[in-house]
Amino acid sequence: MRPKYIVGIGIILVFIAFAGLKLKQSFTPYVSLQEAKRTGGVVQVKGTRIPGSERYDYEKKVFIFEMKDTTGEVFKVVYHGVKPSNFEQAMEVVAIGAYRNGVFEANQLLIKCPSKYQAEESKGVQS
């Protein structure tokens, strides 16, 4: 192999590795609630649900629950839709929507799968 190719492949590998180095993470598509309040626009907020806080309002057809964002702030989420079937198992929830009138109005909920593919416990009701 000509030296040109050896040097070239070396440079490529070094820079791919360099790109893979995790420098200070400055940006995720997810924002904190504070950010959501500030911008008022449609954002994605990631956090965990507060167990036991969820209820379904049959009249308005909304699903209401509380979640805690990554900074630890707890807030109410109003989701215009039915409760996701795997909501109870959610490790993390991403709510997409906007902060209006003291609640976070979500148009979409994303549920992060459990990071373990573990068998369902027998006591759990199959959904």
Add this chain to the structure above:
Amino acid sequence: MNLRKSALEENVWTLLVKSNIIFQKDFHLEFRTRYAINAIILFAVISLTAVSFSIGPMQLDPPIQSAMLWIIIFFSAMSGLAHIFVREEEQQTSDTLRLVAPPTAIFLGKWVFNVVLLFSLEIIVIPLYIALLNVDVQGMGAFLTIIILGSVGLASIGTIMAAIVAQASTRGALFAVLSFPLSIPVLRSAIQGTWTAIQGGGLADCLADIQLLFSFTVVILTSSIMLFEFIWRK
């Protein structure tokens, strides 16, 4: 027999000198016809005005502003960057060029030309963009760094794809089709970085984007230099 010494020798220095000569030649030709520069600037200005016209006095959100900027730059680039190789092919000068210069020098010369072409586009389009779309750039340093790195990245992909496309039969559409998948890492980081910069982020805040843009450009450029002779030599 007294063969000229330079006739059979190639080293890094002569390569750089020769790529500079190629660049000057292309610059000179472009200056005379202004084909590529007109095409890309017109494209960018038209799409900017169209957007500005349709949103009126409204202000777009920073993510849309930054995406808009890179969409305009990308498609303007797609309308002009291929010209550098297509011109040689259409005017049948590519064989002449093959017989007088080493492939690496040709690639580097054309690459510099495309980088300069994109920079000249941006000198005109960025102020227009800021004015027409009411963009309030709070982190100017980071903004300009991302623009420069992103354009060098796009120019690198554009140049090597132009060399491929120049030898194919359907050039226009194919150029964008080939370039887009490879440009996604550039576009994605550039849009994120621009977004952060518009909202007042400094260089440190878009470090991850800068790191990705920089290493990606180096990787594409290195592999292009290694692969170009396979494209160029039939």
Add this chain to the structure above:
Amino acid sequence: MIRIEARDLQKQFNDRLIFSQINFSLQSGESLAITGPNGSGKTTLVRIISGLISPTSGQITYHINGRTYAPHEVYGVIGLVGPYLQLYLNLTAWENLEFFSRIRGVPVDKSRLKRLMAHFGLAGRELDLLKTFSSGMLQRMKYVVALIHQPEVLLVDEPTSNLDEEGSETVYQLLEEQQKDKILIVATNEPEEIRFGRKRVDVTGQK
């Protein structure tokens, strides 16, 4: 001393065989004429010898001062004139000459280039754009460009196409000169020009 060695050259475009089993050997002071009817692959062979395209199989090698090179490595000693090699029409004659001199690494010798232009009957047209030249003048200009670096190997495809009698005469002189101590390869069908090749390759029967 340069020696060109062609062994079993064969070229196909897709499944169409252009020619096969082309063999020859040439060294400084020798000349070769490539003959064959239109479309028989003369130009393809010239392009293979000059390294512009590679053969489908077989080998062409240049031996220079005891070392072996592939054709594309020795472009510095090759000069080629052919209908498919165009100059930059949007540059002036002088700008073309300047560019080709510099890229070849030859010092831009103004008086020598002027003499060459004059020799081919182009005196006084140095500052005109090439797109204002007639086809005959362009053909002359191609000779000027091909001679900038005094090539050890000169390949000429259709040497006198578009040329008038006077132009042809100048070219014949040049070919005569080249074959004395350098290598000359001419692809042609004109009996008058075949005489410049002491060796012959006929591409017609080579299938």
Add this chain to the structure above:
Amino acid sequence: MKRDWWKWLLGIWMTVMILGAFLYTPVAKGLGQTTRVLYFHVPSAWVATLSFFISALYSIRYLQKQNIVYDIWAASSAQIGFMFTVLATVTGSIWAKEIWQSYWNWDPRETSIFVLLLIYAAYFALRSAIEEKNQKARLAAVYSILAFVTVPFLVFVIPRIYDSLHPDPLINPERKIKMDPRMLQVFLGSLFGFTVLFYWILRIKTEIEFLKLKLSKRM
């Protein structure tokens, strides 16, 4: 017939895996019955990536040797890879609708597979735009290698810089396999089955192309 024994074996193997996926394995926490897509979705994505890798390797071989045989391998592998990319995308999208409530959310790994889809499409567009066989092989090989070089940036870099909803990779930073043993058996078995299946299709595809090449030479 005798050297085809492994094809019969593969048939039985895949049948067992399909039955296993539906009857033997438990469903995962929070995923319900949709867990079973796992045994087909992930192997498809794996084969899509693998065939892209193989295509790039043969492209490098082609540029080294300029032998059209390598181009046939590269192009065939890409074609099969494209099919599996579509399968992975569709199965993933349906699964995403079920558990993330949306068909498509530009999750980093959704982005990666989408880019892979685009790369394959561009590769075929390029091939169809060039007539001369050797030229087609040469330019397609260069494109394939360039695309291959950009893949690390998509597959590894972007998902790490940006968050993903996908579960952590099986081989994770803690070097522990977090999966129920029964699920893991079928999962790995299916992965293996898909890989052999890919090899089989690739063999058939390349043999067809070689025969075409021979026929065209005869005529």
